[in-house]
Amino acid sequence: MDPLAADPTDALSSVPAAGSRRGLGMPGRLRYFYGPMDCGKSTLALQIDHNQARQGRCGLLLVRHDRSGTPTISSRMGIARGAEEVHEDLDIRLLVRSHWSRGVRVDYLIVDEAQFLSPAQVDQLAELADDSQIDVYAFGLATDFRSHLFPGAARLFELADELCAIQVEVLCWCGLPGRFNSRIHNGSVVRAGDTVLVADTAPGDEVRYQVLCRKHYRTGDLGPVAEDQGQLRLA
Numbered sequence: 001m002d003p004l005a006a007d008p009t010d011a012l013s014s015v016p017a018a019g020s021r022r023g024l025g026m027p028g029r030l031r032y033f034y035g036p037m038d039c040g041k042s043t044l045a046l047q048i049d050h051n052q053a054r055q056g057r058c059g060l061l062l063v064r065h066d067r068s069g070t071p072t073i074s075s076r077m078g079i080a081r082g083a084e085e086v087h088e089d090l091d092i093r094l095l096v097r098s099h100w101s102r103g104v105r106v107d108y109l110i111v112d113e114a115q116f117l118s119p120a121q122v123d124q125l126a127e128l129a130d131d132s133q134i135d136v137y138a139f140g141l142a143t144d145f146r147s148h149l150f151p152g153a154a155r156l157f158e159l160a161d162e163l164c165a166i167q168v169e170v171l172c173w174c175g176l177p178g179r180f181n182s183r184i185h186n187g188s189v190v191r192a193g194d195t196v197l198v199a200d201t202a203p204g205d206e207v208r209y210q211v212l213c214r215k216h217y218r219t220g221d222l223g224p225v226a227e228d229q230g231q232l233r234l235a
């Protein structure tokens, strides 16, 4: 090996000390927009899709764990768009390639409910950004009802180029910003158990989710009007 070529500070070196991005193409960016339930993530996802599409860019809308049966990104403002469901074992790189093979361009990805992605799927998103110049806009929660990071969210925090806390603050009943997605079982905050609700609830039990500030998540104080706050309700 030529010792001169190995020295990046040498004027004759093929690799400038600052690194050259010429000829490599600009990598895409991986962004994670996160916030508590009801903070308007899906509305923002659809707005970004609209803005990108208006510029003539082609996007692919993905969602994980859509409960409706027909995968959709829908906002509480009443807008909805069809999306493709990301199943547990799906390799997102292969999904994008299948679009390419049909002559469909993919300039960007919008991924809703991204906290439910597997860490491996988040790695695939990073690879698509780096190697295929695809911009990735991922949206989701940071923490689950136990106040622990979802594995997919944790990987996004590790890999994303940009982390964006969504600015539309969801307020706890006390008026402080709510950051904790609490699971309420028969009127009490539950802080342990399975992330996906399973059969530890009896028929007739009421399970719902409510966004609380840290103090009220810790103390389990649901405030004077715990009922009927327009929160997401899972019967």
Ligand SMILES: [Zn+2]
Residues within 6 Å of the ligand: 172, 173, 174, 175, 176, 212, 213, 214, 215, 216
């Ligand atoms: Zn509070």
